């Protein structure tokens with residue numbers, strides 16, 4: 014399965030590898046990944062050979078393929094299928110897209126939700142594509158600020174709408190589970206581009222984003 018994942022690595026995923034100075038060919042084998050997990054179990058103070066932990070390295074390696082599947086997702090492809098907006102010229106907003114990401118400083122989970130909105134130019138995309146875009150950038154090692162920017166900028170670049178708004182609200186495992194007790198703390202980041210940066214659309218989108226009551 015890891016071999017399969019390697020074969021579908023996109024040019025963007027390759028670029029991510031190259032940024033770090035190592036090509037995809039230097040990606041470790043599954044056996045190496047599992048050995049690394051055994052090392053971390055020992056670092057935690059437990060015995061990787063004991064019954065309950067014996068299959069854990071294999072499970073963790075499989076889980077990583079899911080948690081970090083975003084490297085193999087290409088935002089350009091995700092937003093490639095577009096439709097004419099057919100007369101509709103107001104805000105498109107998808108609320109509460111589930112977010113599952115990983116903090117790049119501690120490799121701890123980031124969980125939360127994302128609102129993505131745009132003001133169509135000539136074209137629109139299917140709503141599921143907005144959720145997949147969040148997934149593509151979420152399932153990587155991230156900081157929330159960059160995640161917010163990447164989602165907004167990809168949408169702006171590929172769809173060329175008149176405005177883009179992205180709001181991310183998430184709690185960070187590294188804050189809620191260690192050191193200072195920040196239980197329940199949520200971090201909110203946002204990026205407002207184009208028409209959403211100025212009135213009247215700025216007030217419109219902020220009002221829509223603040224409205225948790227759902228359709229009436």
Ligand SMILES: [Zn+2]
Pocket residue numbers: 116117118119120121185187188
């Ligand atoms: Zn962290």
